[in-house]
Amino acid sequence: MGVGKSTVGRVLAERLGTTFRDTDTDIVETAGKEISEIFIDEGEPHFRELERQAVATAIAGHPGVLALGGGAILDPGTRALLTGLPVVFLEMGVAEAVKRTGLDAPRPLLAVNPRQRWRELMEQRRPLYTEVARAVVTTEGRTPDEVADAVMDALELKKA
Helix, strand or coil: CCCCHHHHHHHHHHHHCCCEEEHHHHHHHHHCCCHHHHHHHHCHHHHHHHHHHHHHHHHHHCCCEEECCCCHHHCHHHHHHHCCCCCEEEECCHHHHHHHHCCCCCCHHHCCCHHHHHHHHHHHHHHHHHHHCCEEEECCCCCHHHHHHHHHHHHCCCCC
């Protein structure tokens, strides 16, 4: 959360001369409401199902750069779909995450004790991220352009 997936993804897509897609945006468009509202109205399990569907659809039909929501990796089927693809795990520390996401941002999973909850989520998710990632790139202290450079170097990609 707040690592810059969408921002860096757009920069990468532009550099590679391709399109960008964000599955969180797909979910909002499909559901007709914000993610925080889905969590409140229908609950996390419903959101995760929408997320599974959005990711599977995007992986199957989108040839460009794709940003996945931070929890998409929790689904074993999603991890299987990502196997062998040029996946990059963008990482940062808790202090930077809090600075970027803010304590009052509409992020349902960080509603109570955001610092502790963020740490818990990362402890749970980090092994899953690294399981499917071809590269791990830190975003701390870097601009989106610098992160995009690091991603391109890590994946040995050439600019369009």
